[in-house]
Amino acid sequence: MRxxxxxxxxxxxxxxAITDRNLAVVEIxxxxxxxxxxxxxxxDRPLPDLVPELVGSEDVLxxxxxxxxxxxxxxxxxxxxxxxxxxxxxxxxxPYRDQQGHIAGILHLFQDVTDMGLIAQQLAQNRNELRLLRxxxxxxxxxxxxxxxxxxxxxxxxxxxxxxAAHELRTPLAPIRGYLEVLLDEEVGHxxxxxxxxxxxxxxxxxxxxxxxxNLLDVTRIEAGRIELVLQPVDLWALIETLAAEYGPQxxxxxxxxxxxxxxxxxxxxxxxxxxxxxxxxxxxxACKYTPEGGxxxxxxxxxxxxxxxxxxxxxxxxxxxxxxxxxxxSRFFRARSAVLTRASGAGLGLFIARSLAELHGGRxxxxxxxxxxxxxxxxxxxxxxxxxxxSDHPSSSPSTIANN
Amino acid sequence: xxxxxxxxxxxxxxxxxxxxxxxxxxxxxLFNDKYISTIGVKVSRKTVAVPRADEVIELAMMLWxxxxxxxxxxxxxxxxxxxSGAILVCDLTRPDTLASFRTYAAxxxxxxxxxxxxxxxxKCDLTDQQRLAPAExxxxxxxxxxxxxxxxARTGEEVEALFRHLGRSxxx
Numbered sequence: 001m002r003x004x005x006x007x008x009x010x011x012x013x014x015x016x017a018i019t020d021r022n023l024a025v026v027e028i029x030x031x032x033x034x035x036x037x038x039x040x041x042x043x044d045r046p047l048p049d050l051v052p053e054l055v056g057s058e059d060v061l062x063x064x065x066x067x068x069x070x071x072x073x074x075x076x077x078x079x080x081x082x083x084x085x086x087x088x089x090x091x092x093x094x095p096y097r098d099q100q101g102h103i104a105g106i107l108h109l110f111q112d113v114t115d116m117g118l119i120a121q122q123l124a125q126n127r128n129e130l131r132l133l134r135x136x137x138x139x140x141x142x143x144x145x146x147x148x149x150x151x152x153x154x155x156x157x158x159x160x161x162x163x164x165a166a167h168e169l170r171t172p173l174a175p176i177r178g179y180l181e182v183l184l185d186e187e188v189g190h191x192x193x194x195x196x197x198x199x200x201x202x203x204x205x206x207x208x209x210x211x212x213x214x215n216l217l218d219v220t221r222i223e224a225g226r227i228e229l230v231l232q233p234v235d236l237w238a239l240i241e242t243l244a245a246e247y248g249p250q251x252x253x254x255x256x257x258x259x260x261x262x263x264x265x266x267x268x269x270x271x272x273x274x275x276x277x278x279x280x281x282x283x284x285x286x287a288c289k290y291t292p293e294g295g296x297x298x299x300x301x302x303x304x305x306x307x308x309x310x311x312x313x314x315x316x317x318x319x320x321x322x323x324x325x326x327x328x329x330x331s332r333f334f335r336a337r338s339a340v341l342t343r344a345s346g347a348g349l350g351l352f353i354a355r356s357l358a359e360l361h362g363g364r365x366x367x368x369x370x371x372x373x374x375x376x377x378x379x380x381x382x383x384x385x386x387x388x389x390x391x392s393d394h395p396s397s398s399p400s401t402i403a404n405n
Numbered sequence: 406x407x408x409x410x411x412x413x414x415x416x417x418x419x420x421x422x423x424x425x426x427x428x429x430x431x432x433x434x435l436f437n438d439k440y441i442s443t444i445g446v447k448v449s450r451k452t453v454a455v456p457r458a459d460e461v462i463e464l465a466m467m468l469w470x471x472x473x474x475x476x477x478x479x480x481x482x483x484x485x486x487x488x489s490g491a492i493l494v495c496d497l498t499r500p501d502t503l504a505s506f507r508t509y510a511a512x513x514x515x516x517x518x519x520x521x522x523x524x525x526x527x528k529c530d531l532t533d534q535q536r537l538a539p540a541e542x543x544x545x546x547x548x549x550x551x552x553x554x555x556x557x558a559r560t561g562e563e564v565e566a567l568f569r570h571l572g573r574s575x576x577x
Contacts, residue, residue, distance in 0.1 A: 048411075052448045055467040056413020056487040075480050076445020076472070088445060117444065124474045125442040128420045132440075135499065 015110040018096050019047050021065055023058070026105065034087060034112040035079075047108060053077050053091060064095050064106055076117060088117025159220045166216040169209065177206050215349040218278075219332065222356045229272040229360055233384035236269045236276065236301055236310060237262050243281050244299070247288060254293045262301040269310050269381035275357045276381060279365075282350040283314040283377045290318035290375070304380045309363060315376040321369040329367070330355040354379070407454075411465040412575045413487050417509040418494035419502040420473035423527040426558035427494060428470050431568050436559050443472040446484050455572045462576045466568065485513055490521035490571050495542070497526050497555070498534040503545055510549050523571045524553035530560050 015030040025042045032039045035051060048054040053074050054061070063069035072093040079087045090111045098104040180203045182188060184196065191199070221227045244258055251258050269276065280299075287297045295317040304311035321329060325336040335348040351365075358365040358379050369375035416424040425443050429435050432451045447470040455464045471484050485491075491513050495502040506524065513520050526542040529535075539555060546553035554567040 052450055052467055053446070055411050055448075055450075055465075056469075056489065058487065060486050072486070073483055074446065075483070078443070078445055078447040121442060121444045124420075124444050124472070124476070125440075128442045128474060129440070132421055 013112045017042070017047055017108045017110075018105055019108065020105045023047050023054075023061060023106070025050075031110075031112065034089060035110055051091070051108075051110075061093060061106060064093055065103055067095065067103055070095070076113065076120070078117075086118070087112060087114045089113065155223070159223055162216050163220040166213040166220070170213045170217075173206055173210050173213070177203070177210070180206065212347055212349075215347065215353060218353050219349055222353065227275075227357070227360060229275060231270050231272060231361075233268040234271050234273045234276055234381075236271075236280075236312065236381065237266065239273065239277055240280060240299055240301060240312070243277065243284055246281075247284055250285075250288050251297070254288065254291070254295075256288065256291055256294065257296045259296065259298040260300070261298070263303060266301060266303065266310060268384045270384035271361050271381045275361070279354045279357050279379055280312055280314070282354045283312075283379065286350065286377070287314050287316035287318065287375075291316040292318065303383075306380065308383050309380040310383055311378055311380045313376055313378050315374065317374040320371040320373055320375055321367070322371050326367075326369065330365070407461060407463045409452075409463040409465065410576065411467055412489040412572075413467045413469060414571060414575075415469040415471055415485055415488045415491040415513065416494060417471060417481075417491055417513065418473055419496070419499075419505050422473065422494045422496040422499070422502050423558045424473065424492075424494045425470050427492070427525060427527060427556065427564055427567070428468050430558045430561055430564045432468070434561070436561075438559070442474065443470055444474065445480070446471050451568075453569065453572050455569070455576050457576045464572050464576055466572060481512060482516055485516045488513065488517050488520055489575050490523070492523055492525050492567065492571060493549075493551075494525045494527055495537070497528050497537045497542075498531055500537050500541075503537055503542060506545050506549065510551075521571060521574045522549055522551040523567060523574070524549070524551050525556045525567050526553060527556045527558060529555040529562060530557040 012031050013034070015032045015034050016028070017025050018027040020026050023046050024044055025047055026044075028039045028042045032042070042050055048058070057072065057074075060069065060072050064072060074091045077089045077091060079089060090113050092109045092111075094107045094109070095103045096105040096107040180199060183191065184199055184203065218227070240260060240262075244260055247258070284297070284299065291297055297317070298313075298315045300313045300315075302311055302313075303309070321336050325334075328334045329336060330351050331348075332352045333348040334352075355365045358381075362382050363380035365377065365379045367375055367377045416428060418424050420442065421440055425441070425447065426436060428447075428449050429437070432449045449468045449470065450465060451468065452463055452465045455462045469484060469488065471481060491509075493506050493509050495506065503526070510522060513522070524542065524546050526537065526539070542553050542555070552570060554563045554570070556563045556567055558564060
């Protein structure tokens with residue numbers, strides 16, 4: 001026969017014990033196994049001997065016996081059997097009255113709440129582990145913020161040092177370059193061929209030093225956000241032609257062929273002319289450096305695929321950029337292995353500066369390269385409202401050769 | 406024949422400060438690195454011999470390890486009934502766990518005005534992670550008129566001394 005709910009609860013989940021005024025067990029029943037003892041062995045024993053949670057509660061139980069306290073409860077008491085089985089019990093002590101209604105002892109009820117207890121334990125475990133992780137993350141964030149602040153401070157000191165050093169190096173360069181020109185122009189006397197050759201080496205070194213110090217200053221300005229652009233409509237085609245003329249001697253020295261081409265009817269760009277010259281000049285300079293003797297370079301100007309932008313492309317037939325170097329090519333002080341192998345001069349700042357300046361203009365810079373097949377660098381500038389390049393101005397909308405051998 | 410008495414002692418403190426580990430170290434001389442959250446109460450018993458005047462008392466310490474999660478705050482008052490003493494436990498790597506001591510002490514003393522207190526600043530072995538200075542623990546101990554110990558359940562450092570100190574003060 002199926003047990004009633006009362007029987008089922010009493011047999012499986014709830015035990016009871018009645019103790020006399022001395023807390024000795026006079027009756028015990030129900031699911032006694034949940035308190036882990038043989039019922040017959042419990043009779044006449046003090047209940048606190050069987051249930052440690054009652055030790056120290058004698059005063060409270062005395063209050064119940066005196067009628068001063070209606071109930072006493074201990075919730076979620078953890079028990080572990082000798083076999084390692086975990087149970088959670090909730091215990092309630094109530095006054096036990098005789099037939100005359102006098103308090104004759106205490107009725108103790110024990111409920112097995114293990115199912116809920118295990119779930120509650122798992123919830124508490126997860127919650128507390130999350131709290132510990134959150135606290136740990138908060139601490140780590142604080143430490144990282146402190147480390148970051150220290151790094152910023154050191155970076156500022158470094159930038160300040162580089163800025164001061166670059167300024168101090170530039171100052172004596174002006175008279176050095178000035179007097180070199182005076183000497184090379186033979187304003188103070190005739191030069192022998194050997195003297196001229198040595199002075200030209202000194203002049204080239206001074207020029208490189210000037211470029212290096214200028215780049216260092218630009219890097220410190222970029223890092224500090226102190227670059228200011230003077231935006232105005234600029235005729236990029238004219239700018240490219242001027243640059244091509246300036247690089248004529250370098251191209252000629254390596255017998256390189258430079259081709260310029262532009263689409264017809266292009267508008268002017270809205271940019272800082274000096275900085276645009278710096279960007280395109282840097283790309284052209286790199287193309288000269290990495291293109292072997294007798295190689296070809298092509299600079300083209302066209303509307304970019306992105307609406308509202310002009311695009312300058314500088315293509316060379318040089319050594320190309322190895323695939324493993326490509327992700328870092330625009331990083332500060334990075335020099336590709338091809339630069340080292342070809343012994344090209346430079347400190348690895350030009351492309352970093354070019355990218356920073358292009359982005360300051362709202363444009364972008366990127367490249368395509370195949371090792372051994374050359375590279376093409378692209379840079380975009382925003383279009384100005386006013387047109388600058390008229391088709392009739394440029395009969396060379398077909399390619400024009402500026403320098404060749 | 407030796408006199409035997411039983412005393413109820415509660416361990417109070419925020420979650421994961423090491424209350425269960427301190428009891429486990431004291432009662433079984435064991436330590437487990439894995440954190441297992443206690444819910445409700447876990448009662449353990451250890452009997453120690455404690456000198457009192459010209460006799461030695463056998464003291465059965467009923468150690469009530471109370472869950473530190475705040476969801477059991479409402480139950481705590483009933484757990485604290487009848488406690489003769491308490492060990493307040495904080496974690497030297499988590500300063501906020503020391504700040505909770507005043508609340509626990511007030512709760513205990515409101516239920517048992519004569520309960521004895523002793524403080525345990527636990528995890529003293531984690532020297533590189535410590536963010537509480539002993540002086541800070543000492544200041545709170547002075548405020549609560551209690552002794553304090555820098556303990557490590559992991560190494561066992563000062564654990565025996567902590568419980569024995571409380572035991573002596575309970576039978577003294």
